[in-house]
Amino acid sequence: MEFVVISLLNGISYGLLLFMLASGLTLIFSMMGVLNFAHASFYMIGAYVAYQISTWLDELLPGTGYWIALVVAPLVVGAIGAVVERYGLRRVHRWGHVPELLFTFGLSFIVVELVQIIWGRAAVPYQVPPALGGSLFIVYSTHFPAYRGFMMLVAALMLFAIWLMLTRTRIGLVIQAALTHPETVEALGHNVPRVFMLTFGGGTALAGLAGVIGGNAYVTEPSMAALVGSIIFVVVVVGGMGSLGGAFIASLLIGLMQTFAIGIDWTTLSLLRSIGLQAGPDTPLYSLWSLKLSQVAPVLPYLLLVLILIFRPKGLMGTREN
Numbered sequence: 001m002e003f004v005v006i007s008l009l010n011g012i013s014y015g016l017l018l019f020m021l022a023s024g025l026t027l028i029f030s031m032m033g034v035l036n037f038a039h040a041s042f043y044m045i046g047a048y049v050a051y052q053i054s055t056w057l058d059e060l061l062p063g064t065g066y067w068i069a070l071v072v073a074p075l076v077v078g079a080i081g082a083v084v085e086r087y088g089l090r091r092v093h094r095w096g097h098v099p100e101l102l103f104t105f106g107l108s109f110i111v112v113e114l115v116q117i118i119w120g121r122a123a124v125p126y127q128v129p130p131a132l133g134g135s136l137f138i139v140y141s142t143h144f145p146a147y148r149g150f151m152m153l154v155a156a157l158m159l160f161a162i163w164l165m166l167t168r169t170r171i172g173l174v175i176q177a178a179l180t181h182p183e184t185v186e187a188l189g190h191n192v193p194r195v196f197m198l199t200f201g202g203g204t205a206l207a208g209l210a211g212v213i214g215g216n217a218y219v220t221e222p223s224m225a226a227l228v229g230s231i232i233f234v235v236v237v238v239g240g241m242g243s244l245g246g247a248f249i250a251s252l253l254i255g256l257m258q259t260f261a262i263g264i265d266w267t268t269l270s271l272l273r274s275i276g277l278q279a280g281p282d283t284p285l286y287s288l289w290s291l292k293l294s295q296v297a298p299v300l301p302y303l304l305l306v307l308i309l310i311f312r313p314k315g316l317m318g319t320r321e322n
Contacts, residue, residue: 002140003263007256008256011259013148016152020207020214022247022250025039026242026247027202030241034089034097037108038108043207044111045211046210070209074208079201084107085201132146234304239316240314240317241315258297264292
């Protein structure tokens with residue numbers, strides 16, 4: 001029972017971190033139709049900027065660096081994203097989606113090289129703030145970290161804020177209308193290119209926020225964007241392209257699936273033996289059957305992606321075919 005409860009909590013916290021990343025990508029795609037391949041790079045920038053701000057400010061005002069970085073770093077990343085849209089993405093938008101994909105794909109490599117030039121190739125010591133370094137509560141004999149609870153709280157607040165903005169504010173209505181009826185929105189006096197720039201900047205700011213939260217919970221290094229980038233696209237496709245609700249469900253599903261799989265030592269061989277079938281080393285595919293579920297856990301999200309594309313191409317809650 002302890003394993004189930006702890007895995008459930010860890011899976012939800014990891015899934016919510018995935019949602020923090022996927023929400024920005026989903027927002028950009030649903031409002032602009034742009035699939036941003038460099039989205040995970042903005043996540044990495046957020047982590048490094050937060051590390052640098054924390055390092056500088058903790059020397060002046062110990063204990064305050066992280067909390068200031070939590071606010072400032074997403075704004076910095078959002079500003080960078082707005083500049084990228086205004087002076088880069090907007091210029092290639094007229095040529096269609098393929099140039100947009102190639103532009104963001106190339107941008108992701110540029111960001112990695114710049115990060116390595118500035119901060120080096122090794123991981124940086126971006127630490128959890130001392131105020132959140134203890135345990136939040138104890139489940140049986142296991143301490144649940146306070147920082148994971150903080151991650152879950154921030155992700156929940158972010159989800160509520162996005163929903164509130166898109167459904168209950170004038171800004172959200174303008175953003176949604178600008179995608180489907182840009183001429184009408186412009187005739188009403190709104191600057192549609194500026195709306196798209198702010199949308200792209202807002203989406204990258206969400207990725208930066210995820211970097212601030214996840215960078216010290218895991219590892220802040222130049223390969224961190226590559227490690228989560230592919231998973232984020234799995235989340236977006238499984239949930240349904242452009243669906244925030246689908247991204248939320250898919251994030252939790254993949255987070256729980258991977259967390260439980262990592263802690264389970266079941267093998268196909270053990271299941272065969274449990275039903276009375278025997279397989280020895282000379283049996284064909286013996287090495288494949290002896291693989292533990294924990295060993296194939298990284299592959300499970302991609303297996304889910306393939307199944308979704310086969311049986312439900314529009315995703316769990318999507319409205320368009322992928």
